[in-house]
Amino acid sequence: SQQGEEDPQALSIQEGENATMNCSYKTSINNLQWYRQNSGRGLVHLILIRSNEREKHSGRLRVTLDTSKKSSSLLITASRAADTASYFCATDYSGNTGKLIFGQGTTLQVKP
Amino acid sequence: GAVVSQHPSWVICKSGTSVKIECRSLDFQATTMFWYRQFPKQSLMLMATSNEGSKATYEQGVEKDKFLINHASLTLSTLTVTSAHPEDSSFYICSAKHGGGEKLFFGSGTQLSVL
Helix, strand or coil, rough: CCCCCCEEEEEEECCCCCCEEEECCCCCCCEEEEEECCCCCCEECCCCCCCCCEEEEEECCCEEEEEEEECCEEEECCCCCHHHHEEEEEEEECCCCCCCEEECEEEEEECC | CCCCCCCCEEECCCCCCEEEEEEEEECCCCCCCEEEEECCCCCCCEEEEEECCCEEEEECCCCCCCEEEEEECCCCCCEEEEHHHHHHHHEEEEHHHHHHCCCCEEECEEEEEEE
16 A cells, blocks of 8 residues: 555644644655544645655644655644644645545644 | 535435435536545545546546446536445545645545445
8 A cells, every 4th residue: 555654643632732743655756735634524735845845834834844754744833622633644646636645644632 | 715515414325225426616627526435533545536528537446337426517526326335334525626736625525324
């Protein structure tokens, strides 16, 4: 399987703390994307980082990419209870055809 | 913008019946849509790529006669689960590609329960 791996599988933190999730992948990529999924819902795009970028910020989100290690991390700072969701990394290996390989996901619980 | 609507949100059907799930791009034209299956607490597994005006491309191991995909217009793709069985019970999600953009826009998913 080409699916990536994410760790941890589950993460529980207190409101205000930072949450870090890691993603590893296997193939060469054009870009790596992070998505969020609330329970029983579709996915929402959070942030995209291209293969020639090393770090990207969007609000409270910070994403890093290390292509030599084929890994990425998502940091959510000053977490809120509303950040409780599952987070998936997805790699675009197919030259922007839209075919993404999704990681296994990290379930984040932020306690108020 | 870039809203994808998926219906129904949930459906319960008897074994042996067929179920149709619709995926619509509401404010953009989607030449390409994707269908996924997701089991509880697991990742999304791509089932097929739906291209407007042509046959869908199925991923390895996905039965094309079981999961019929039709992309008859630039704003609508449908997935029909034919002769559904309890093992087809799952969460099905669609996504759409907006032009040359790199990110995907997802529908809200359909929970299918086959009795």
